[in-house]
Amino acid sequence: MPSGVLDMAPIGAYNCVMHHTTYRQRREAIGLSLREVARRTEVNPGRLSIIERGVEPSAEEKEVIESVLFRAELAFAREVKHEPVPTTEA
Numbered sequence: 001m002p003s004g005v006l007d008m009a010p011i012g013a014y015n016c017v018m019h020h021t022t023y024r025q026r027r028e029a030i031g032l033s034l035r036e037v038a039r040r041t042e043v044n045p046g047r048l049s050i051i052e053r054g055v056e057p058s059a060e061e062k063e064v065i066e067s068v069l070f071r072a073e074l075a076f077a078r079e080v081k082h083e084p085v086p087t088t089e090a
Helices: 005-029 034-041 045-052 059-080
Strands: none
Touching: 005 045, 005 059, 034 045, 034 059, 045 059
16 A cells, blocks of 8 residues: 555544534534434434444535534524524514
């Protein structure tokens, strides 16, 4: 193997696992179940579990998971501060 390939493999694997563990940590920090995030993202719960354990999501999955978690975190923060969550209703 070329020099450096083995040296970089553990770092890449570590970064991949840490990135996806963050999804689980974020979800749990705001009190959402895996099934609730799966429902909101329309990602199969089994697939979401696999992603949380380190499998790289597709670009579409990543975008929707990030978006759902971000919105949920905002709502959670507002709730903790007892601020009303803005609605889109006219």
